[in-house]
Amino acid sequence: MTNPVVRATSYCLFHAADMVLTHGTTLMLERAKHPDSDFLAAVKEALRPFEDVVAYPPNQVYIGNLTPEELAELPQPWYENPVEPKRLGRLGEIFSLDELIAMMKISDSFDLVALEESFAQKMVEKLSSHPLFTEADLAVLGKTASLQAITELLEKNTAVPLEFQGQVVGCVKQAHEFDANLKADIMFENLAAKASGALVLRHLLWNNDLDPSMVDYIIETSEEACGDMNQRGGGNFAKAIGEICGCVNATGSDTRSFCAGPVHGIVNAAGLVKSGIYKNVVVLGGGAVAKLGMNSRDHIKKDVPVLEDVLGAFAVLISADDGVNPIIRTDSIGRHRIGTGSSPQAVVTSLVTDPLGAVGLSITDIDKYSVEMQNPEITVPAGAGDVPLANYKMIGALGVKQGALQRTELDSFVQKHGLKGWAPTQGHIPSGVPYLGFAREALLSGSIKRAMIVGKGSLFLARMTNLFDGVSFILEANPGKQNAGQAAPEKVVTVGITLSGSEHGLEEVLRGAELAQKRHRGIKVVAIGPKCSTTLAMVEANTEEEQHAAMEELLKTGEIDACVTMHYNFPLGVTTIGRVVAPASGKEVLIASTTGMSAGNRTKAMEKNAILGIAVAKALGIDQPQVGILSVDGALTTERSLRELEKEGYTINWAVSSRADGQAIMRGNDVLAGSCDVLVTDSLTGNILVKMLSALTTGGGIETVGYGYGPGVGEGYQRIINIISRASGAPVIAGAIEFAADMAKAKLPQLVDEELAKAKLLEQEAAEAVQKPPAKPVDQEITGVDVLEIESAAEALWKENIYAEAGMGCTGPVILVAPEDLDIAKQKLIELGFIS
Template sequence: MTNPVVKAASYCLFHAPDMVLTHGTTLTMERAKNPDSPLFEQVQKGLRPFEGVVAYPPNQVYIGNIDPDELAQIPQPWYENLAEPKRQGKLGEIFPMDEFIAMMKIVDAFELVLIEDNFAKAVIERLQSHPLFTDEDFAILAKTQAIDEINGLLDKKTAVPLEFEGKVVGCVKRAHEYDVNLSADIMFENLAAKAGGVLSLRHLLWNNDIDPATVDYIIETSEEAAGDMNQRGGGNFAKSIGEKCGCINATGSDTRSFCAGPAHSVINATGLVKSGIYKNVVVVAGGATAKLGMNSRDHVKKEVPVLEDCMGGFALLIGADDGVNPIIRTDAIGRHRVGTGSSPQAVTTALVTDPLQAAGLSITDVDKFSVEMQNPEITVPAGAGDVPLANYKMIAALGVKQGSLERTEINSFVEEHGLKGWAPTQGHIPSGVPFVGFAREGLLNGTLKRVMIVGKGSLFLARLTNLFDGVSFIMEPNSGKGSSTTVTAEKMVTVGVTLLGSEHGVEEVVRGAELAQRKHRNIKVVAIGPKGSTSLPVVEANTEEEQRSAMENLLRTGEIDACVTMHYNFPLGVTTIGRVMAPATGREMLIASTTGMSAGNRTEAMHKNAILGVAVAKGLGIEDPEVGILNVDGALTTERSLRDLEKEGYAINWAASGRADGQAVMRGNDALTGACDVLVTDSLTGNILVKMLSALNTGGSIESVGYGYGPGVGEGYKQIVNIVSRASGAPVIAGAVEFAADMANAKLPELVEAELTKAKLIKAEAADGVQKPPAKPVDQEITGIDVLEIEDATEALWKENIYAEAGMGCTGPVVMVAPEDLEVAMAKLKELGFLGE
């Protein structure tokens, strides 16, 4: 059986000051009892601006920018000792109110959330480059309502307001006239929990390069109840969240146990993974509007800002052992049993010392305990004390009772094994799990050896039992021995895009790269180019030269799986297979080939292009592609040689021309109708075809349709580099990113190798026994060699022990060598007559 590991963790906060007043129960109860209460104004005054929320040290800890140990060093009150205000963190992000409202609209599947036009426009514009929002989201946000209509619903009391900066910008309608479980208030609360869950899960997937399609199961673990009057709490938040995150292969369900819910959910997830039922299980929760401003009465009384102004959310990925990530031990789970009793020491024994004893450990063997991690700055003014501190003291006191600690060591134990609380008082959010992300990191880098996560819940709140509840689990480093699955299998594909070189400027390429990122949540787009040009991750390169070597490095190290670039010299034998949309029918067609050369001889090249085109088609999922040959010089010879190949057992599915003869030779008309899947041609003609078909609607200067000139393919070529032209517009660049990602997923080099082998095109080693010198990076071009002699020229250099590659430059064939070899190579080539003087 596999060990369950923690593969990723994300933590998000959602600033919601207006909702403190409209949906926090402290304020809504007050409004019901005393509508003229001074409390509303006091709370309003005590609310912080977004900047203050972002700079608040505990919030910076929540999203991973400040380590919990550092927090203990920052003097309190933390609201007066602010940190650097970074809304993005290593582990999460803090979202402002308007973006959260936008997400409530995006996740609404029943037209219950209405927003007005100006608000929508502003937020759509701001979110354009946000990696967690997609074009699909913007299309939903663009469906707006007139403010009069919204006010009308509010007047009739059939909706509750969505306010931003004190102004009504929308509303949430009731989902049923009489059913209280579908009232506007309940729908508001549930849609807020769903929106927080979606943002947290999207962040988890994006920040950790996880392909959403690899998630098998989702456990949602907030504290809300979704269901109508006949099945209050029927669920299923989990699937509704997965749907909005692209988790097309996941099912899921909701798990509840008040504040202990998340810890229960993680244990359930480990069980599902350990048993092999599912490989990747997500535990996710959004926040609770009800708890906003819960202690605000005490806060304003004690002149503390209203610190409960954010909802919390988190998402964790528990997966099968990858030999790297920290494991969750399944042989030492702590649990509060029905018969345990509710005295603090019975609870602490059941949750902490019993499981440690089962594992043969004592409390001092655990580096850090994560208990209820409530921020003490929120709870102390409300008379609830410092919750984590009290918990640590209990663990230490139990240690004293059991003889593993001296009484005088209580304080030092607390300091060493405890943490300062930083989590918002959102019930399920503080319960143990906020530390899982830091624990994962510490166990990965060796600063931590063992961590215990403890979740506790108060079940009396449901008035069904007075029993207490809680569970705990232990995290430890991965021994690296138990890896049963490959890590890369569920990695999201990363595609690089080089920014420099376009005739339409860096902006157009950035638009294309960002468009691709928005359209494809299962692709991670990385820009290679000047810093500051995009919100996408950037690998800096300030010249085309630097770009090329950065791209080659990233491909070599595997940091990117594929790259989209322009003006790139492939070695001879490598050619690109373009992909266009036939203008007459919208049918997609591959053009084999469009740049580079598969062979020096024209008909040999076209013959090879057909096979390479078939390999790329298979990579796109076209199992038996129809092949046609463009009626250019050499078409009939190529057809003959392919028919000969058929006789040797290589099956070809010939296309039929739309013209009266129905032959496999395609005419210009067939290029317009897309009469075949793979159109075989020489690469110069193919190049012209792609340009014409891509720029058909723009008057020619910008290519606006299709997927570009395609990936370079050829024998022994292992990289996936997709070519676009200097005239390619944003849509074509976005298409090229998608094409490149598809090729990476399909493992194109393997497909090419297999296809070439079947077609008996894999060459034997150089016949005269010339040994290639060891490969090294080559970036110097030698031009002026005749195309028919290019391979001989390369081999001639090999004989001189100079490493060289034959390539196809923009203006013709080139031999490429390393800078230090350039001079000697030129001289040699001149001497041998390959180059003129």
């Protein structure tokens, strides 16, 4: 199952000054009771112009131009200390009232909004360059009504006015003559919620460069209800909003729980994404005109401007785990249960400490809490206090009661884990969600590790229950991101490649090296070869021998972590584990082995090859590789000795042949089908298999598929040198570089020794029967010694005081000696009958 992540957020505000007077409930009630009241006139006088709304610091926080932390530092009252008025923010935008009115017209599917001609014309001009408005939108605005027609509708009381700067610029008509749920005021309220919801969704998609068709589902969480007299809350705002935004692949539904609606919506979205039902779910909410000027009576009384003059809207995209964006933890959802009770401590326990306890966290493990983020400048004069502050104190007080904090730490807890409120009092808008955008950024940057989002709702207002409601969730940094963050400071893996020796020329090798560099940012490729034109780092060395010497030196000094080369002789005991792609299935198979010799004895070598193959598989991240033995001479003996290892406690996962007998012995068919992860064979057969499978589609001349002949592995062998052949083409060379880098990252030599130790195959008797002469560099090959006698041949030379190493060249076993010893060694081997 995937994890749900918060992939994008958007926050918009809509200046709605005239709507405070026409559709804020406080003012509507006043007008109904006292049409000529001083209060109405006072509110009209105290409304702010658009410029002041934009320059108001809490509004700048809402759209992301200021952080909550910066807001806390600004002098109060904020309405007397404006900041730079920027209508565009990192997280959102502030729209003017005329733009909102235009959007109500654009959002209207039933010809209910009439706009006066000259106003509409001005809006077409104004919006033609705005990125969130389309040609089709402007065409809708082109359908206008005369002021006279609008006036007549208003006089008949079948419409309510749309006013801008005190002038009637249009109206919203009733949708039914008698249906109370379709009357003009209700249509006005619902169209404002739809229009603001649609603009915030358009902003979310545009600001994050998302295609509207990627949205699978929309959950609308405002506090309005759309329906008719037979189904007052029938719905569905979500789908209606998606339609205006071109979300052709989405459906949706409305979720309600008063102010807690948005957090319920996000929890639902997280569940839908986690279950795999949908990949991309948008949770959004448009604004509530009813709440405009809700506390204006108190504001006027205390000489505060009418600060409740904006509609708020938000949209959040919850998507399947991308390894980057913060994760919503679905194992610790807090909920106020029906049986919880309504005392403040019961509520905070159920929403904060219960879900934290469920995953073993304490209240101090959450870096920031987002509660009801109401702007205190609005609520304090209205007698509701500083709402976020009260919430933080409650969380801290509960922490004190539960022993997680000292009483004296209460203030510092609030300071450290709390935020200053900035959201307009639009009910659902301040409820937990305003911080999601900042939380996402802070979790991405690593400045915080966890945030908790809490939404609460006053259900009793609907007179259906006296219960209260609330839900919460934890937002956590994505461990994918954390891992990436930890990997980044690590040293980039440096892989060398020797350029000379290819049958396809140096250019082909260089092309492979450059391909690897281009594909993998985590690898630095160093070219070792004659001077040539390349963007890669270069170490100059002309001949193959010089290149091998340079490679060995660079590996020794640690300047490279691994190297890819060809025609390189490993000491006896070291063999290479190749990696091919099975042509019938595309499955990757390790061939153990492909060059070199892990032991002089054929079946002993095959037994060791199995263990070395398992070690390389583990280095590639295959924890339990399936092992098969190729049906070659010695296969059954090898199987028997491996089964003996099993009896002694070494675990082998046996592969099963695709053939009818289904044994661990692999046939040619199994090679094509890729029936195992590790295919055990002798190195000469393995070498043939890699050549054939890598050049399968090219007629044999050039190897184009797979990862080459693999790293040399053997007991105590500390270098990572991956082998390619003279026929390897650029794709195989790039694959070999990647393979070598993976082996370096996994610390292959260590894994090899661990695996050999587990299988009890480490050579215990290091003491040698024959005293070895002092070691010296050996680069001269003597070929022709039978593979079964190669070790004896080397020992025979030691007895003659000639230093020699047994090795495996590409064409077969070789004895390696120093140049000065070449002639005498050859002569001795002839004398002793090892070669003719």
